[in-house]
Amino acid sequence: MLTHSIFFYFFSVIAIFSSLMVITSRNTVNSVFFLILDFISVGCLFIMVGAEFLGMIILIVYVGAVAVLFLFVVMMLNVAEQKQSWFIGKKSTHIPIGLIVSVLILLELLVVVGGWKYKDDLMSSNTLYISDVSNTHQLGLVMYTDYILYFQLSGVILLLSMIGAILLTFRQRKGLKKQSYFNQISRNPSSSIELIEVKSNQGVKIDD
Amino acid sequence: MFEYLLVLGQEVYKILFMLVPILVSVAMVVWLDRRVWGLVQKRKGPNVVGPFGLLQTLADALKYIFKEIIIPASANKAVFILAPIVTMTLALVAWAVIPMSEDFVLSDINVGVLYLFAVSSLGVYGIIMGGWASNSKYPFLGAIRSAAQMVSYEVSIGIIIINVLLCVGSLNLKDIVLAQKELWYVIPLFPMFVIFFISALAETNRPPFDLPEAEAELVAGYQTEYSGMMYAMFWLGEYANILLMCAIGAILFLGGWLPIIDIFPFNLVPAPIWMILKIIFLFFLFALVKAIVPRYRYDQLMRLGWKILLPFSLIYLVLTASFLFYFDKLPKGNF
Numbered sequence: 001m002l003t004h005s006i007f008f009y010f011f012s013v014i015a016i017f018s019s020l021m022v023i024t025s026r027n028t029v030n031s032v033f034f035l036i037l038d039f040i041s042v043g044c045l046f047i048m049v050g051a052e053f054l055g056m057i058i059l060i061v062y063v064g065a066v067a068v069l070f071l072f073v074v075m076m077l078n079v080a081e082q083k084q085s086w087f088i089g090k091k092s093t094h095i096p097i098g099l100i101v102s103v104l105i106l107l108e109l110l111v112v113v114g115g116w117k118y119k120d121d122l123m124s125s126n127t128l129y130i131s132d133v134s135n136t137h138q139l140g141l142v143m144y145t146d147y148i149l150y151f152q153l154s155g156v157i158l159l160l161s162m163i164g165a166i167l168l169t170f171r172q173r174k175g176l177k178k179q180s181y182f183n184q185i186s187r188n189p190s191s192s193i194e195l196i197e198v199k200s201n202q203g204v205k206i207d208d
Numbered sequence: 209m210f211e212y213l214l215v216l217g218q219e220v221y222k223i224l225f226m227l228v229p230i231l232v233s234v235a236m237v238v239w240l241d242r243r244v245w246g247l248v249q250k251r252k253g254p255n256v257v258g259p260f261g262l263l264q265t266l267a268d269a270l271k272y273i274f275k276e277i278i279i280p281a282s283a284n285k286a287v288f289i290l291a292p293i294v295t296m297t298l299a300l301v302a303w304a305v306i307p308m309s310e311d312f313v314l315s316d317i318n319v320g321v322l323y324l325f326a327v328s329s330l331g332v333y334g335i336i337m338g339g340w341a342s343n344s345k346y347p348f349l350g351a352i353r354s355a356a357q358m359v360s361y362e363v364s365i366g367i368i369i370i371n372v373l374l375c376v377g378s379l380n381l382k383d384i385v386l387a388q389k390e391l392w393y394v395i396p397l398f399p400m401f402v403i404f405f406i407s408a409l410a411e412t413n414r415p416p417f418d419l420p421e422a423e424a425e426l427v428a429g430y431q432t433e434y435s436g437m438m439y440a441m442f443w444l445g446e447y448a449n450i451l452l453m454c455a456i457g458a459i460l461f462l463g464g465w466l467p468i469i470d471i472f473p474f475n476l477v478p479a480p481i482w483m484i485l486k487i488i489f490l491f492f493l494f495a496l497v498k499a500i501v502p503r504y505r506y507d508q509l510m511r512l513g514w515k516i517l518l519p520f521s522l523i524y525l526v527l528t529a530s531f532l533f534y535f536d537k538l539p540k541g542n543f
Contacts, residue, residue, distance in 0.1 A: 029340060033287070036333070056322035064329030064362065068336070068355055075340055075352070134318045136379055179507055 008048060015041040028074050036067045053136045223304075226314055230303055234447045235265040240488075241447075241495045248499035272440035280342060280433050287341035292434065292441035295334030299448035302327040306455050307382050309465045309479030320381035321369055324456055325362075328411065331449060332358040335413075335420060338442070339430035350429025353506065354413060354420030360513040361410040367521040368404045371397055371528050372460045377539025385464030387539075394461040399524055401461045403517050405493065408453040410513065412446065414494060416501040417509055454490035455483075462486045 014037065021034040039062045046055035143151055198204050239254060239262055246253025254264035279288060305320040307313035317323060332355055339351020373379065375397070376387045394401045410417040421429030431442055458464060464486075465479035504512070532538045 027284075029284075030287075033337075052317070052319045053322070056319050056326050059326035060322065060329055064326060064332075065359060068332055068359055071336055071340075072352070072355055075336075075348075134379075136319060181508075181511075 004048070008045070011041045011044045011048070015045065029071070032067065032071050032074050035070070036063055039063045039067060051135060053139055222314060226303055226308075227300060230300065230448065230451070231444070234444055234451060235269065236262065237451060237488075237491055238265045238268075238443075238447055240491065241498070244492065244495035245499045248496065269440055269444075272437055275436035277436040277438055278433075280344065282343045283433065284341040284343065287337050288433075289438070291334050291338035291341060292438045292445065294337060295331065295445035296441045296448070298327055298331050298334065299445040299452060302452050303455075305381060306452075306459070307385065307464065308483050310382070310386075312480060313382070316380070316382060319379045321373065321379045321384070324381075324452075325366060325369060328365075328449070328452070328456075329358075329362050331411075334442070334445065335430050338434065342430070342433035344433055346426045346428075346432045347430045350420040350422075350426045350432075353426075354430065357410055357413070357417065357419060357509060357513075360510065361407045361517075364403060364513065364517045364521050365407045365411060367518070367525055368400045368407070369460065371400050371521070371525050374525070374528055374532060375539070381459055381464075385459055385466060388463040388466060389470075392461065392463040392466075397461065397524075397528070400521065401457070403521055404457060404461065405490075406512075407517060408457060409494065409497060410509070412450045412453055414450065415498040416504050418503065419506055419509060422503060450494060451487060451491065454487045454494065457490050458483060458486035462490075 018034040018037040018041065022031045022038065025031045025034060039058060043055040043058040043063070046052075046058060196204050242264070243253040243255075243261070254261035257263045257267045279285060302324055304314045305317055305323050307316070335354045335358075336351045339347040339349075339354070342348070372384065372393055375393060376384045378384065378387075409415075413420050419429075420426075421431060426432070431439060434442060465483040467474040467477060467482055
């Protein structure tokens with residue numbers, strides 16, 4: 001039990017420290033790296049609780065894919081060194097919005113945790129734990145039977161958002177040369193090379 | 209306290225027993241790679257240092273150790289140093305769940321496949337960090353390319369793994385191997401094996417998909433600014449990753465430590481030897497591909513990943529699931 005709590009505090013201290021570093025570090029790329037560290041330590045905490053499937057999924061989805069895209073965007077935008085103009089100098093419009101969002105999240109957390117405190121049977125989903133059936137099996141047993149509607153709905157929502165993102169960013173540029181694999185492969189010397197007798201001092205006219 | 213130390217010592221001993229052979233075999237495998245490459249091109253390859261040139265890699269490593277480590281003045285120092293360490297660590301950490309035989313595995317966890325998938329998808333960070341921290345254009349371009357490439361090929365690897373998991377009904381690597389006692393999955397899932405092989409090439413940045421370090425375009429990609437031991441660590445990590453991919457392929461499709469047929473002369477050979485033979489066989493294929501196939505163009509690579517491999521593996525997934533369902537062969541599981 002002692003080692004368990006040592007590891008718990010180890011991971012949670014790292015998680016809190018790195019989430020603080022995410023919002024305080026000046027270099028945006030560094031804050032993405034700290035975000036990754038945060039994801040990893042939260043994943044480890046999940047594994048410690050016994051939710052190994054959830055922990056691994058956090059590692060795969062958030063760290064392996066989402067954070068890579070974050071990093072991608074931050075590196076491409078070249079906003080590496082952020083001047084701290086948010087608090088000094090001109091007034092920023094970010095602070096009120098940020099405050100509203102964080103107050104909302106705090107309220108939600110209060111409602112959820114308060115619910116746990118005063119209504120014990122809300123936690124009863126926890127007692128689903130059957131000793132010799134693994135976590136993943138349990139998830140599979142309920143996800144595709146009892147909760148199939150929610151599962152498919154979330155899938156449809158994700159698909160819709162993907163289509164929306166593609167639609168928003170899709171633009172057809174004119175004058176773009178596209179690679180056509182079929183044409184590239186089916187070329188041969190007789191269709192692409194032409195031998196021309198060039199007369200001196202007259203040159204040759206090539207149509208293109 | 210004493211018991212705790214004893215257990216700790218045993219664990220460390222076990223880890224070293226796994227780690228040291230891997231590091232040595234990485235060196236040997238580099239030699240094998242160069243040798244095969246040479247022989248295909250009618251050269252001799254490294255054959256001077258030691259018997260058959262086997263010690264060539266050790267000599268190279270020694271040379272790297274004594275070279276100066278140069279850190280560019282404009283580089284982000286911490287991330288620059290961290291990048292090869294991350295690559296190397298992630299390449300080695302994944303071996304913790306690889307079963308070499310029925311009872312020779314460091315940690316036998318329930319979600320072994322997911323763990324392997326997670327660790328191999330983290331591998332991209334070493335490259336991105338190295339490319340970005342170098343603060344130079346070729347490394348950065350290489351890093352961006354490799355990030356896009358690895359993220360896209362991971363998707364098809366994931367779907368291939370789901371194909372295998374459908375037949376097994378468990379995420380445990382041992383169960384996956386034991387489920388292949390009658391029939392290796394390479395036979396019913398042969399197209400998936402081919403696609404896994406291609407995706408593994410792309411995932412480990414091997415030729416013909418070595419665009420992150422395409423020397424004709426990007427000097428050496430993300431490794432351009434690295435020198436000495438740090439370069440060697442990238443290089444070792446890369447080969448450890450390749451070996452890991454071979455091991456995953458052997459476990460998913462070639463029946464892990466199981467012998468070819470369970471009859472007299474074959475089942476005398478110890479299980480880890482079978483595993484190693486299968487890994488070496490897959491690595492031999494990797495080396496052959498490197499020698500034979502020319503490098504892909506970047507748009508061809510992306511097209512292959514998203515428009516051919518991904519839809520094909522998705523369709524095959526539906527076929528596998530329907531087959532298993534129709535013939536009532538879905539794994540029942542132990543509950």
